[in-house]
Amino acid sequence: MIAVEGLSLAIHGQPILRDVTFRVAPGKVFGLVGESGSGKSLTALALLQLAPEGSTLSGRAMMGDTDLLSLPERGMCAIRGNRIGMIFQEPMTALNPVQTIGEQVAETLVIHGRANRHEALAMARERLDRVGLPAAKFPLSRYPHALSGGQRQRVCIAMAIALRPELLIADEPTTALDVTTQAQILDLLKELVEQEQMGLLLITHDLAVVAGMADDLAVMQQGRIVEQGPTEELFRHMRHPYTRQLFEASGHRPPQTAVPQEGPLLRVHGVIREYPRPRAALLRRPPPFRAVNEVSFDIRRGESLGLVGESGCGKSTLTRAILGLEPLQGGEIRLDGEAVHAGEPMPAHMRRKMQVVFQDPYGSFNPRHRVRRLIAEPFHLAGRPDDAGARIDAALEAVGLRPSDADRFIHEFSGGQRQRIAIARALITRPELIILDEAVSALDVRVRAQILDLLAALRAEFGLTYLFISHDLSVVRSITDRVMVMKAGEIVEQGPTEAVFGAPRHAYTQMLIAAAPVIPAGWRGDGEARPGG
């Protein structure tokens, strides 16, 4: 029902998409997989003629007898939202903040002349019910800011399917959502495809998501489709080396050679962290919000401990508390036997022992300093040693960069290289504990695999201890010895990683593991063994 043939796109003369050809059948899910910058989102925008200004298109995209690429703007307006619906990655910003959800869903119907405003609102009600937002809890008069990310994404879906389009395009629809919400949204999409007989073009970076969803699959690299076919067959054979690389990387497990020693390096005991809530009235303050509630655990020297949980569970607050950046309302934290006094400067010898790597490879560095100065920042309190220059060189080499990189600015590096520099900065004081706060979450799978390898190698070489915080279960599983599961400020389960993932005891852990999409174990390219699951 939509057949794309030889689609090419150039922006200001720079070719971005080359000869993209695929078709999406009614009632089927077509997956389009690729890393960031592969051109998968632009493919979707090109179909709707919404590609950025300065784009030139060639090729054809036939929907019935109409070629979408040659339709004038007016004709496209009649197609968008009517015969093709689209949902985007970021539900938090995809809705107009000053309009009610009812108006926004009804607008699709009104714009295409299918109903007057009154009827459209009644139909919007029905569509919102359809996507799992019942009238009792989600009246039409709700504003987007009162909804969670998953609920907003449901509103976007209701908007996109309001006119029962023939094709629904979903561009990374669940990437910004927690794993349990992701599972619900994916289920909803699947159900809609079956019941409404729509075609779904599902764009994602996540092989496991398409493995569970798509009937057919195309793998995209640098603006080209390198391989496509029925999903299971493609996974079983993986004829193109790039597909194979992606597959390997997404299930990559670095070799674990380090062995934890006895005795705790970090003890967290009964830690409580509360935030005051904004005043409800001038003189009445509600009870404070408890972000971390009596959390206790130990990390042994040389151990890699994982901490998993969904957004808002208190992981980041706990991290900042361990780093001594936030005051506690109860409990204590001891690093190598000495108490961490939150809110006061930590003594140099303690500060040296504990370092951190953050998620965002772009926001982690002052753009005005050279790498040399960025890496040397932890010397501030620990004291600048005489051999600082040599240590900077050594740290850069340890993370696979060259000493000459010290003279460059951060914007000259890619995301993966920046994370290497962040690790080098953490290594510079020869710490014992490194806290990795979603340290690989922003990276593409192949780069992520490299960084995980690097972390495993460094751990073995320097006898490092890791606290690895992530929302991504498969990553935590691949790099930790022990894991803790956090929910609403509390640790609900902890134990050896394989034991927890293999036989989760707590209902929440079970739900998390069930919700995480996986590539079926039997689908291994050419029967080659793939380590783990």
Added chain:
Amino acid sequence: MLRFAATRLVSLGLSLIAASLVIFAVIEVVPGDPAAFMLGLNAEPEAVAALRDELGLNGSRAARYLSWVGGMVTGDFGQSYTYRVPVSQLVLQRLWVSLPLALYALGLSTLIAFPIGLIAASRRGRPADYGIMAATQLGVAVPNFWFAMLLVLVFAVNLRWFSAGGFPGWEAGAFAALKALTLPAVSLALPQASILARVMRSALIETLGQDYIRTARAKGLSRRQAITRHALRNALIPVLTIIGLQFSFLLAGAIIIENVFFLPGLGRLIFQGITQRDLVVVESVVMLLVFAVILVTFLVDLAYAAADPRLRHRR
């Protein structure tokens, strides 16, 4: 919404109290004695003493402040020393010139700025946009009182369409009065309109880059529909801020413009007050101007909340 308005109202009250304290304190630091200051160097000691009595300068500072504020709340601004009439009466007369002028100018400026900003934003990067940007760049740089002089030169001296100044009063009819206010209002409005149009343009362009505009386009809205149905109301929020801020500039501008056109408004009153050292008049009119600015800030805050549902639920 009600709670929001209530908290804003409390902060309006606090601002007024703070502002009145500042004004009172500044007048208090007058070198020497306010009464002697007002009467000048050669005043008879008896006259100074009489004035001190009249101004209530013999009480404590706190008592004087309270009686000043208390008087203002009840509409008693005190007695003008030079005019020998209640200040409230003077102010009320002059307000009938200044307020219509400010509103006239604000209306003109908004009326000019909105369509121009809209056109520039929707034709971004095209000749119309460049033309508008160049014209507004010039408009921002023109001092309004000089622009007023040019208007007088062209429309009063050469073309003789308008008179060069003066105000016939509302008794002469609304048309005559508005005609007399037209050149002043235009000269006030044009520089402000230039600023507002530029803000409008950049706010619209910023909004047009938001995700929800892309969502709207994917729903089948044309570019124009996306602007009118989604971008405009969101862009209004920064525009409102500027309109609020502009009010204080407009007020200040009006004080100067009244002097160009010899309009008997608050601006003229305050300058007469300064030259005649009539501190009672100066103090009261300044307080009134500051009150107007604070009031407009409050109204803009309420307008914010009306435009943006996220604000209604905060605090």
Added chain:
Amino acid sequence: MRWPVQLIIGAILSGLFVLAAAASFLWVPHEVSTLSIADRLKPPSARYLLGTDHFGRDILSMLMVGARTSIAVALVAVGIGVAAGVPLGLAAAARRGSLLDEIIMRGNDLIFAFPSLVIAILITAVFGPSALNAILAIGIFNIPVFARVTRGGALSIWTLDYILAARVAGKNALRISAEHILPNILNLLIVQGTIQFSLGILAEAGLSYVGLGAQPPTPSWGRMLADAQTMIYTAPRLAILPGLAIVGMVLGLNLMGDGLRDALDPRLRRARE
């Protein structure tokens, strides 16, 4: 890096006036303090390039010396705004949500309620008019402007991970503000500084025009306009020339501000590279 066209045009235009002001210290075509009734209201000629005013003073010389007043007043006022506003904004951002932040922001709101003309009126009513008034009035009004811009820019940087990294390294708020925050909001401040400079020129002209700024015999553009007003029928040239000077200077600064904004915005710079 390529310089934006507006930056070049703006810099040349406003640079011209700055140069004229600087030159006036060393040399002017005719002394502005000598009055010559014989030469009053002369049209432009080889001797008086822009003609003379009603006291026979050379208008070109008056404009050159007037530029000095305008620039000095506006520049010092920007200095006051930066010196007081930037530290306040940095402090408010570093202690976001605290009582200190609240006090600074409320204080700013309060100053915002006093337009600079009103401040000037108050000061004049008490101390009498002078150029110092204009500086103080405009400078005080600049403080909340810079405090807000600084706080806003600083707040967005405080949320970044490299600030967290600096805190982990044990740096305190003062050091982080100086080392990480200030350098990264400098471009915002430079752009705002240019804008406030141009607003200062406008405000000084307005204050002098109504007699609350520079006093005679100090020549200033605003005063020249006030003097010209009575002769608008006979010598419109006297009203037009100082106005053009103001427009030229302000336009130049605004163009420069816009150009600087483009040149210093890292997002735009990356796009251009």
